[in-house]
Amino acid sequence: MTSTQTEAPTQPPTVPRTYEVRTYGCQMNVHDSERLTGLLEDAGYAAAPSGEQADVVVFNTCAVRENADNRLYGNLGHLAPVKAATPGMQIAVGGCLAQKDRETITRKAPWVDVVFGTHNIGSLPVLLERARVQEEAQVEILESLEVFPSTLPTKRESAYAAWVSISVGCNNTCTFCIVPSLRGTEKDRRPGEILAEIEALVADGVSEVTLLGQNVNAYGVEFGDRQAFSKLLRACGDIEGLERVRFTSPHPAEFTDDVIEAMAQTPNVMPSLHMPLQSGSDKVLRAMRRSYRQSRYLGIIERVRAAMPEAAITTDIIVGFPGETDEDFEATLDVVRAARFSGAFTFQYSKRPGTPAATLEDQVPRAVVQERYERLVAEVNEIAWQENRALEGRRMDLLVAEGEGRKDAATHRLSGRAPDNRLVHFNPEGADGVRPGDVVTVEVTYGAPHHLVADGAVLSVRRTRSGDTWERRQGGAAPEAGGVSLGMPVIGVPSPLPEAPACR
Ligand code: SF4
Secondary structure (H helix, E strand, O other): OOOOOOOOOOOOOOOOOEEEEEEOOOHHHHHHHHHHHHHHHHOOOEEOOOOOOOOEEEEEEOOOOOOHHHHHHHHHHHHHHHHHHOOOOEEEEEEHHHHHHOHHHHHHOOOOOEEEOOOOHHHHHHHHHHHHHHOOOEEEOOOOOOOOHHHOOOOOOOOOEEEEEOEEOOOOOOOOOOHHHHHOOOEEOOHHHHHHHHHHHHHOOOOEEEEEOOOHHHOOOOOOOOOHHHHHHHHHOOOOOOOEEEEEOOOHHHOOHHHHHHHHHOOOEOOEEEOOOEOOOHHHHHHOOOOOOHHHHHHHHHHHHHHOOOOEEEEEEEEOOOOOOHHHHHHHHHHHHHHOOOEEEEEEOOOOOOOHHHHOOOOOOHHHHHHHHHHHHHHHHHHHHHHHHOOOOOEEEEEEOOOOOOOHHHHOOEEEEOOOOOEEEEOOOOOOOOOOOOEEEEEOOEEOOOOEEEOOOOOEEEOOHHHHHHHHHHOOOOOOOOOOEOOEOOOOOOOOOOOOOOOO
């Protein structure tokens, strides 16, 4: 007996349009880019294979960096001939610079298809489609946030660690900072929603979360609970499977003792603190419109050290703010020596158009800023090195990282993060098959200025669900959450650490 089968007419396979998101700036932007990729994938786009030209290139810009606009227009200029030669290609510009420059972008670079701001990242797919259909650039900037961005689809970059936004915007008015005018006033997410997101992340294999806010410890100001941040930290302590909790960046003015107690008493809140100093001089702090003073800052450090002697404390410092004298700069060095930071992001002040400080008289000459900057960096590095050397011989548990040890291939080491967030490069002997997201115990053999080394064999290995998740991802298994889902985390290839903390 024979049978005939009627073949269904073959449809040409639909090839998804590809995207590439280029991210500049702080963790806020890194996390926003996770949302942008989530949105694009939800709309049917696929990540462009590395080395291949994407159909859609999205710039997520930063307005804080010096010459950010020159760099953006340079990059857009490079893409103009590529776009001209690639039918259907689209370019979108979002982030802080887009919020600031708006129509200027399409005027200077008329080949840009979409400009969107910090308050409407959710509109990107619609704007791209509208630009394609109408064959005309779309510029859409909102003045305030309509939807909290964490309710948007998100494609998480790391298998084991995740950012969780608890607030966006900032109610402060630091005179060097463009954030308040571009990100708006602080909007707090409800605690239940934050905890639900963290629980979902943990269910997906994440073991470390970093709570994110421009002014993270002001959390609760919108709903009138001054202790909301410490309560949130304690609530994180009740989430089973959540091994490490961090946060960035707290503001010294709002740093209250209940936060120190919550950190010290909640075992999964890690003993690391990144607290921007900016200047050690009360006069400069006043000119910066930062409402704490040197004594308050050092008081917090003292109480943190008393409660958590093993804590690593890092900071941000700006050198050469307008009006900074040698005496003011010495006051900053005094704080550096007293606080014994384990690391610092150091910045040379330069004018940011749109900030109040840009119009201040008494700008410090470039050469003076440079000389102070070099002295500061030397002092910070020397102290960080002493602190790291003091850890030689210490045993520590490392969360094995991916993409954090640039020289690992050459040195045959792996890298991981200590509880205090120090980067440790370790000899993988005795840890066969260890995966990013697993935990190893090592003994530090050498403290370098910016990292630790553990060159003995690994003492123990704990395989974790995060490691399983990472391994599954390598096999190309579909994310458990079904690709991208509304507000639910999806896991992927970890990204390198962002350039600098959120609040500057
Ligand atoms: S530096 Fe930080 S605290 Fe000050 S305005 Fe900017 S985001 Fe707010």
